[in-house]
Amino acid sequence: MSFYFAIIGTRDNPLYTYEFGTSKSGGDGVARFREDQRSMNQFILHSSLDMVEEVQWTNRDLYLKTVDRFNNLMVSGFVTGGNIKFLLLHDQKAEDPIRQFFTEVHEAYVKTLMNPFYEVDMRIVSVVFDQRVRAAARKYL
């Protein structure tokens, strides 16, 4: 399983991206996207933003489950209270682990937001945040 994760700001600007593979059942955590597909990932992910904006009003939870599909790829979404969107591109269904992953990233994001030197919609360059996302990915996906 391979994943492509992105955080999108309120002005549809990317704040953070991370590409990784599964660490479960002997995975080494490296993404195995086909080379010609890799560059498509960003397009697929960002094109699902419209779907997210549609679904977010019909769903009470922050976790929106799978919002979009493209061939064999799925996009799961999560919207924070401040309308920051977490999007995860994945090639197999895994509802619960993704929920846990999002929840953990959300926690890390809130911590980042509490930093007085960070402003909403700023790119996330914090090393601490990056490490926490990587740890969450290893743990759940």
Add this chain to the structure above:
Amino acid sequence: MSTTKHARIGEEVWKSRVDKVNAELVTLTYGSIVQQLCKDLEGDYTEVNKQLDKMGYNIGLRLIEDFLAKTNMGRCNGFRDTAESIAKIGFKIFLNITPTVTNWSADNKSFSLVFEENPLADFVELPDDGRAQNELWYSNILCGVLRGALEMVQMQVEAHFASDVLRGNDSTEMRVELIRIIDDELPPGDE
């Protein structure tokens, strides 16, 4: 006074005579002050340090009165006693932390406070502009508070941070040095 007694007084006052506020409120308020200063002074971190110290100084001048009223403390028995009071009672009742007093100089005139936790700096990561890490002392207000408070009880001290975990150091350490005891001086021309 023994150090355990200090700890006991601190604990007691903290439990019974101090109004508590939400820690995040303090952290975020202080954070926005520092952030705004950095913005207003256009990233002149030396100046930011100075301003924070001044603000702390003005807090210290008043805070000492509150401190004495709450604790009913008498005079300290020398500078070592003062240091213990600051760490175990002062920091305890106002911030609920107890920094460690250590690294005494041979002449007993300067010591270090090592902070294991620092509620002001929770969540904080210094801006990644290549300078803040070397120039900004994020919690510098504390130095001013000590300077102001001790000045009101006839001790002129110099306080500065020597290291900060925010800068990537292993510990947060503040150095406090006694310059002189301020004698009661009659105002000039007043016999």
